Amino acid sequence: MDAIQNMTQTDRDPLGKSIDCAMRLYDAQATLFAPCVSRLALSALDLPPVPDRKKRVNVWRNHAFEPLLPLIEPYCTYRGWQAAFYAGGYDDTLVFDNRQDADIELLWLDSSRFLANTAFEDWLPWLGMRLRMLRAGTVAPIILATWGLRSAHAVALQTLADSLPAVYFADMGAACAEAEVPLLDSRSAALAGTPVGKAAQLVLARKIACHWLPAAVFPPVKAIALDLDNTLHCGVLGEDGIQGVQLTAGHAAFQGYLKSLQQRGVFLALVSRNERPDVEELFAQRQDYLLRWEDFSAIEVSWDDKSEALKRVAKGLRIAPDSILFVDDNPGELATVSMQLPQLHTVLAHPDASLTQQVIHFYPGLWRWKAESEDAKRIQDLKANVQRDVLAQSSSTPEDYFRSLQVELIFRNNPREQLSRLAELCAKTNQLNLALRRFNQAEVAGLLERDNACVASVQLTDRFSDSGVIAVVIAERVGQQLVVEELCVSCRAMGRQLESTIIVLALRGMPIFNGCREVAFRVRHGPRNQPALDWLARFLERSEVPPPGLHSLPAQRLLDFVAVEGISLSIG
């Protein structure tokens, strides 16, 4: 396969170690995220160079992909990464010849070439067979980008993708229908070697660069931190007063959009330089605001430095700054914050709130391939922490606390139905993650099928909320040793004195634990997994953090372990 894009490399950080770079990115937002993108304006963009953060994408195609390359590149640059596309010749037979390892496998298929001579009902199983063959050869996510000739075809293609681990159907027809542009154009077929029309190319390039590829390989954005004045409304509260600030039609729609994200499980935080009583009063009085005070999972209203406020937001939400998207109308403020917190994502709020909404809608990492029920639980679970804290203060012993909280842990071995959640835990857990193996969906699917391995999940519920699946433990039996290859406990469950019970009982419940003499924990040191290292040090009764490598102890230690009292245990 040949590289089909020349890459430039520098070691500069596009998100803003220099104010100049940050400003150029904010200036570009109006062009990149316009409702109708201008090809010429896209070509004329002068974006700062990106660091050497490259993802290799293998493209398996039967029509030209090259016309989209110059349209995709500015979006990747905006987000600070490079997509290096490698494509072979056109191949209707999908033999995946000379395949090299990649971060993403993209099937770019003109379905009409197949369906001209073959019934859809015959093509679908053949396509499934080819996808399974590719799946067997790689653990990278596979994106099937094509379209159906009828809506029933798209449903069938989606079902096919859902039936395979880490295979995603990128419905080109639906993307163009949503943007109200025609997908196909015979003029494009003649000039560009693809039937994808010129307007559709722009729509799909943005979709690929902002939604499809990032959702397959980047950690998700979990929270949106919002400034108030000239972001959620037009005007300045301190100057215009509660009734003076305006909720324009654009700002009303923007608030509605943010509310829909919140209902989907994205945290909202309010970060504003104002007097807190004034802001509380604003939300109490302005019944026309779609966003309510209680919709914000974290609120920082003060005259403090915003980067410090955002650090507190991250701590309160128990997420890393690189999971937060900060929206503010002051470019200087954004640039300053991104110098202090370079991992944080930043977006400039425009006077036209519909543009701000569009930028957020397309911000890479926010869009997901499918809505997980676990995501929606996140916000309620965080709110429940306040009630848990009250209960903890009124309980005399930890056992009383657990009993009154009605804590239940549900253990499951090899739960195939939880595959995407388990892979998500491997990808997202940063703190109590001991081995940092980062198994993806295809790798977890492979482990689920192995006789000498076991994937255990743990669900946590209490009287206040169902926290959902909060832990995954993956182990392999090697002779008389059980090797723990992945151990992730979500931050949702941390700090409740349940870590050892969750981990030890998950391991003890695995069929492959029976008869083993030793349990070895694989340890890797990362930038944020100190809590996992501290847990293992305590469990091994060591005074120092265990170094990277394998750390074993007799299996009897686990058999002798006594779970905390007052909690209910069950097998799902």
Add this chain to the structure above:
Amino acid sequence: MDRKQIEQSVIAALAAVLKCEVGADTSRQNTPQWDSLKHIEIIFSVEDELGIEFSEKEMAGLDSVAEIVSRAMTLHAA
């Protein structure tokens, strides 16, 4: 739009796509940057900027500023 304005738009489009200096005498023959991929971008960009559509048959053959301007003039007048 008169010929001068159309020519200016075409030159601006080519300069943005090819990222080099472009004049009235620029052609595919004397501009190595003007490869087949850039040609697609040029044709579609000019169409969008001028609000015209070249025919399927003629698109591939429009390989100089002069030819693009002449054809655009005709379509614009129509």
